[in-house]
Amino acid sequence: MVNTNLKTVGQTKILVENLNLFYGQKQVLENINLSIPENQVTAIIGPSGCGKSSFIRALNRMNDLIPEARIEGKILIDEENIYDRDIDLVALRKKVGMVFQKPNPFPKSIFDNVAYGLKIGSNHNRADLEKIVEKSLRQAAIWEEVKDRLNQNALKLSGGQQQRLCIARALAVEPEIILFDEPCSAIDPIATARVEELIHQLKTEFTVVIVTHNMQQAARISDFTAFLWLGELIEYDRTEKIFTNPANKLTEDYVTGRFG
């Protein structure tokens, strides 16, 4: 039932096969199968605690940081299983960038925040750095607001600016996939609108996966939507289909706000 009609969309970027995730004894993801297409925005929705964050963190192996987390199954990105033994985590995380729910700028200058991933990666000269920093800040639609104060501490920015800065920071290392875990839950509606517009533009270059609690947001910005419920993938389809004519009763109840 799941992921049948997606083949027509284009290349599969991420293919999840029989994914199970446990924290200690507790299973939080059950046998998830889905394929996420390249250069599209895929939204993950579902009630609180259903495993959205756990799922998205599995895609760049941030769950490795949680000692009691255990994974079964496969996640293939460009046909490589990222849970194979010979996977280089540094390379994986450069390829699969992440923006967190709460903006987490480092207490460094705006410039150094955006340049962070470049500086640790390899030797760039100053001119290259400046070029990439500007490009990333422009892409994240925050360049105009900060171009005169790149040396200012990033903690002084407003919440919405901080979140766009974090997006710029993720873009600077030129990932292929960007994961957003509720990127707008800590910022105001105007900032949210800007971030949404930004995400919409990003898909020309990147593959985007976004977790959101906000149904309208998912409907507005995503091409595909996956509905998770109690750790199971209930339905995965084109966003219009999910929101207008879902196959499953649970999905319908959820997207129409009957529970959640």
Added chain:
Amino acid sequence: MKNSVRKSSKNLRGQLTQFLGFLVLRLSVCFILFILLYFFYDIFINGHQTISWEFLSQPPRKGMTEGGIFPAIFGTFLVTLITTAIAVPLGMAAAIYLNEYARTDRLTRLIRLSIRNLAGVPSVVYGLFGVILFVNLLKLGTSVLSAGLTLALLTLPWTITASEEALKTVPDSYREGALALGATKWQMIRTNVLPYSLPGMLTGAILGLARAAGETAPIMFTGAAFYLPFLPASLRDQFMALPYHLYIMATQHHAIDKARPLAYGTALVLVVFVILFNLTAVILRSRLRGKWKN
């Protein structure tokens, strides 16, 4: 119904308990301050006449009834330096390992517990341990090196604990953020954890060292000498130290009357030494913190 929010007899009891509670707290603070101030006052009044350039720059003379305490100042300085060189890097490294690398299992919990307990071991026990390990087993002899190593052991639990606390104040989001951008674990620690925990680490270290500088028991068996006519020429020599000198002048001297002012002078120098240490810690912390926040 409209409830009045004016003070009234209805909530009098609450107000009274609150007043009494604050009173007790305030009195406790005053009491502690009083003791502290009286302590400084006593040492200062009895010691400041002794302080002179000669007292600070000359060795003791005439069976330590005249002259100064320069060898003791120098010795304390030297032994503290050795302690610093060993305890600070080692303490930081251990804390980084425990907080950033070690898994939280039973073993690390046991290690942490041991470290906390070591902080409570009486210093004289460290002294005896130093004799066994450094003086005899490692054949370093009674020397400023053995004493420095012993003091380093004494301060290690404090430096480790303080450094760990400092590391814990760095939000995990800095760590996750760095890793998500493709940093290796060590890069993340070096660029995104250490810079922000360094102020706390250094403060903890300095406070530990200040304590070590004033210790007598750990050094009196391991390297501090009663009286030496010369300064230590190498790390294998014995040395004089302020706290030990003070102990001798105050309790072991045959001519009490002549030694008393010298003892007070020594006490004053030692207290000032420790205060300077703590002051450095405070200044360093605010400086470094200011740099990070702005």
